Amino acid sequence: MAPWGYSKENGPATWHKDCPIANTGVRQSPIDLITTGQTCAKYDSNLKPVIVSYPAFSEATFLNNGHSVQFQPSAGNLSELSGGPLTKKYKFEQFHFHWGNNDSEGSEHRVNGKMYPAELHLVHWNSESPNFSSFQEAVGSNDPHALCVLGFFLKVGAENASLKPITDLLSKVKNAGSSVSFPGKFDLKAVLPETLTDYYTYDGSLTTPPLAECVKWIVFKEPIEVSTAQMEAFRAVDDGHGKPITGNYRPPCPLHTRTVAASFK
């Protein structure tokens, strides 16, 4: 299988060749989150705030896998997710980013067609299912909510001191396939907005091959600010073909019969 990527030759429009679900799936991600009109997100007053328990990670690997940069704590990490639309507790697996080569593109989800310069994905798997006991098994389980991914838009503004340890490390993983052990502790909680109350949620998929339709998506309304310099640092990361990763985002997919719920009016 030609390794998938984001270039003309191996990008999203070609993924269906090895991954038919790209074109035949009816719950693919990302989507355009529409807030007015017919197919718009519907306010659901039953949606509670999302609850995260993210003790600072002490052991983690930061890697460039050629199509994103990923922060992966050691297996023993106890970080958990619950609340919001979820009925179970989820275990943290990894976080990674999607970005563009200028500030008008880069996010995977869109809001009324608007893209943000980047999007942060916090990936979790349902740790209370009798059907699987690891992330890998969860992805392959056909369970519609095996995974839960929290999406946060990034916008350009003030420097984000909480994300600085990550953006300062990008130059150390410039080459695809390179990884570093994360020095010291990383406090992910400090990166997120205080209150995790306002979000969109819908049933979707992984946004990269295998595009498995096993994700409960929770995309937060409030963007996280990062500086221009921090955005530029992402754009200097290479894709393994001697070129910077300049747009590792999949275009929006059809909603089909899905509805999007909003936890806010």
Ligand SMILES: NS(=O)(=O)c1ccc(C(=O)NCc2cccc(O)c2)cc1
């Ligand atoms: N962009 S995304 O958050 O939808 C996303 C999250 C995780 C993954 C991922 O883990 N891919 C690698 C993978 C897929 C299936 C089985 C595996 O063991 C690993 C892909 C996309």
Ligand SMILES: [Zn+2]
């Ligand atoms: Zn992602």
